[in-house]
Amino acid sequence: MKIIITISIIILGFFYTQAQTEGEWIVPEEEAALLSPFEFTADDVKAGEELYLLNCKSCHGDPGKGNYIALQPPPGDITTDKIQHNSDGAIYHKLKTGRGPMPAFENVLTPNQKWQVIAYIRSFNDDYVQKVAVEIPETAFGGKIDVLVNYMKDENKLQASFIGHKDDETQPIVGAEVHAFAKRKFGKLTLDQVRKTDDKGLVAFNLPDDLPGDSSGYVQLSLGLVNMELYGEINKDKSLAFGVPTYLPPLNEERAMWNVRMKAPIWLLITYHGALLTVFGIIFYILLQLRNIYLEGKKNEED
Numbered sequence: 187m188k189i190i191i192t193i194s195i196i197i198l199g200f201f202y203t204q205a206q207t208e209g210e211w212i213v214p215e216e217e218a219a220l221l222s223p224f225e226f227t228a229d230d231v232k233a234g235e236e237l238y239l240l241n242c243k244s245c246h247g248d249p250g251k252g253n254y255i256a257l258q259p260p261p262g263d264i265t266t267d268k269i270q271h272n273s274d275g276a277i278y279h280k281l282k283t284g285r286g287p288m289p290a291f292e293n294v295l296t297p298n299q300k301w302q303v304i305a306y307i308r309s310f311n312d313d314y315v316q317k318v319a320v321e322i323p324e325t326a327f328g329g330k331i332d333v334l335v336n337y338m339k340d341e342n343k344l345q346a347s348f349i350g351h352k353d354d355e356t357q358p359i360v361g362a363e364v365h366a367f368a369k370r371k372f373g374k375l376t377l378d379q380v381r382k383t384d385d386k387g388l389v390a391f392n393l394p395d396d397l398p399g400d401s402s403g404y405v406q407l408s409l410g411l412v413n414m415e416l417y418g419e420i421n422k423d424k425s426l427a428f429g430v431p432t433y434l435p436p437l438n439e440e441r442a443m444w445n446v447r448m449k450a451p452i453w454l455l456i457t458y459h460g461a462l463l464t465v466f467g468i469i470f471y472i473l474l475q476l477r478n479i480y481l482e483g484k485k486n487e488e489d
């Protein structure tokens with residue numbers, strides 16, 4: 187009885203989570219607010235149409251015909267409110283991440299191509315008025331962004347400045363989100379929270395005071411702008427001596443379990459070969475017993 191109840195709970199739970207994923211597709215607010223960096227032109231709509239035929243039509247069907255394929259949840263016709271009610275940023279996000287049967291186009295379409303598909307989708311909406319991302323400083327595009335990192339020892343803070351250059355003009359990168367990491371042996375450790383640059387392009391991070399560094403206390407830091415779609419890949423690596431000096435046994439040290447010099451210590455060789463011999467010994471013993479049974483049977487037959 188208990189088993190039946192447990193199984194029903196598991197099955198119900200499964201359908202519940204299924205139903206949950208088929209609910210409304212919610213996009214984080216800041217993603218939904220994203221705008222295209224360029225104004226949609228007739229050429230973009232045309233390029234978007236080609237991309238649509240190639241990547242989307244197989245599921246979403248011919249625009250306006252409602253002949254999308256029967257999937258659960260249904261893909262929907264791009265001319266209908268189901269898709270048009272989304273903000274540009276929301277469509278962009280849904281294209282990027284995908285959900286359920288809807289594939290993620292993050293690495294299939296470039297950011298520009300994604301906006302072109304959106305331009306095509308919007309060409310079926312007469313009420314649509316495009317908003318272009320105007321608040322982005324010009325330097326964010328095509329320009330070069332210089333990152334300077336500075337350690338403020340007294341406050342144990344990391345300060346960085348992000349300054350854009352374009353056509354001999356200099357402009358601070360204002361209001362951009364920056365994240366800071368410390369490089370660890372495996373992967374990256376996030377330091378502090380994501381912070382925004384101020385109107386001078388400056389940002390400051392609080393550093394922990396108990397972070398293990400190398401034997402001299404150096405920590406490899408990496409600072410980067412979060413929004414790669416807007417700024418490109420802007421990262422700055424820097425090594426700073428604010429960590430706690432930590433001794434890590436090198437890979438060729440005998441004492442370390444993961445050393446590369448004495449790969450197979452004696453105790454390991456003995457244990458391994460001992461285990462191997464035992465297993466083969468048991469198999470041999472069983473075969474021997476089988477042979478004895480066979481001989482015994484034969485002897486009985488002869489008697």
Ligand code: HEC
Pocket residue numbers: 207208211237238241242243244245246257258259260261262268269272277280281285286287288289291303
């Ligand atoms: C393999 C089939 C498939 C392909 C290919 C596909 N989609 Fe979808 N799409 C779906 C399905 C299924 C959903 C519904 C997903 C959900 O609601 O969980 C969906 C949902 C969407 C939505 C969100 C609709 C909403 O409810 O807000 C948009 C926008 C969208 N697709 C656009 C596109 C575009 C543009 C392309 C091509 C670049 C594309 N899709 C390619 C199957 C597909």
